[in-house]
Amino acid sequence: MTTQSDTPTRHVLEIAGGTLSMVECGQGPAVLLAHGYLWDWRMWRPQIEALRSRYRLIVPEMWGHGDSGPLPADTHRHADLAAQMLALMDRLDIERFAVVGSSMGGMWGAHLAASAPERVTGLALLNSYLGAEPEVSRRTYFGMLDAVEREGRVNDAIMAQIIPLFFAAGVETRSPDLPILLRDQITRFDAARLRGTIAPLGRLIFGREDALDVLDTVRAPTIIVAGRQDRSRPASESAVMAERIGCGLHVLDGCGHTATLERPAEVNLILSNFLGSLG
Numbered sequence: 001m002t003t004q005s006d007t008p009t010r011h012v013l014e015i016a017g018g019t020l021s022m023v024e025c026g027q028g029p030a031v032l033l034a035h036g037y038l039w040d041w042r043m044w045r046p047q048i049e050a051l052r053s054r055y056r057l058i059v060p061e062m063w064g065h066g067d068s069g070p071l072p073a074d075t076h077r078h079a080d081l082a083a084q085m086l087a088l089m090d091r092l093d094i095e096r097f098a099v100v101g102s103s104m105g106g107m108w109g110a111h112l113a114a115s116a117p118e119r120v121t122g123l124a125l126l127n128s129y130l131g132a133e134p135e136v137s138r139r140t141y142f143g144m145l146d147a148v149e150r151e152g153r154v155n156d157a158i159m160a161q162i163i164p165l166f167f168a169a170g171v172e173t174r175s176p177d178l179p180i181l182l183r184d185q186i187t188r189f190d191a192a193r194l195r196g197t198i199a200p201l202g203r204l205i206f207g208r209e210d211a212l213d214v215l216d217t218v219r220a221p222t223i224i225v226a227g228r229q230d231r232s233r234p235a236s237e238s239a240v241m242a243e244r245i246g247c248g249l250h251v252l253d254g255c256g257h258t259a260t261l262e263r264p265a266e267v268n269l270i271l272s273n274f275l276g277s278l279g
Contacts, residue, residue, distance in 0.1 A: 019069030026052035030097035034105025040066035046264030064197030082111035152191030168229035168256035227255030
């Protein structure tokens with residue numbers, strides 16, 4: 001039998017002076033699922049299906065993504081995003097919760113775990129990195145963002161650069177629906193959203209300072225998941241973080257930058273075991 005809590009429900013809330021969209025479903029201990037840049041709540045669909053019978057899943061859509069509004073004023077760092085998402089959990093009257101973050105979501109998720117150790121019960125970082133963006137890729141990404149702001153669109157040349165950054169080579173053969181899904185999401189961004197929020201948020205992400213020391217203050221049990229073929233966040237970066245924290249590292253073969261969709265069965269098992277161990 002399907003109950004209302006089994007079906008993802010969308011809410012739109014006023015948070016930090018902005019309009020934030022979120023999806024929630026399930027019952028049990030709360031888990032905050034934090035999606036990556038250019039995605040929305042749908043990148044967690046396989047995990048929602050696997051976990052909703054045992055957990056209350058909270059899936060915010062980052063500013064400018066999905067149905068969320070523009071980036072609030074005075075948002076400059078991942079720590080600011082973490083504070084905003086903590087305000088969301090306050091609004092929902094959720095005191096204790098685990099954080100599972102992919103890419104951008106892992107970056108601000110780690111800041112959230114470090115800033116609220118009494119509230120975060122566990123932390124899972126997927127395809128993410130707390131260090132500074134390497135200078136070569138930073139220049140490349142900023143060049144893309146300059147072009148997007150100038151043209152008010154993601155042109156074909158930039159799209160051709162973006163798609164391979166998210167998946168392991170050969171995804172068009174193995175899972176042809178995934179690049180189509182990402183392309184569809186990106187083409188939905190209009191000029192106002194691209195210039196007003198998506199590009200500024202990209203500069204926040206790729207212009208970040210080295211924050212590896214944040215990991216030194218995380219007290220919650222932690223695991224890290226990486227894709228062996230991740231061209232955006234090499235598995236070697238995850239190894240650096242895992243060694244620094246002293247936590248488990250899972251490197252998935254045949255996986256690029258979007259483990260939740262590329263290797264859903266393995267990610268579901270890893271998360272199920274991890275969340276179950278938190279008690």
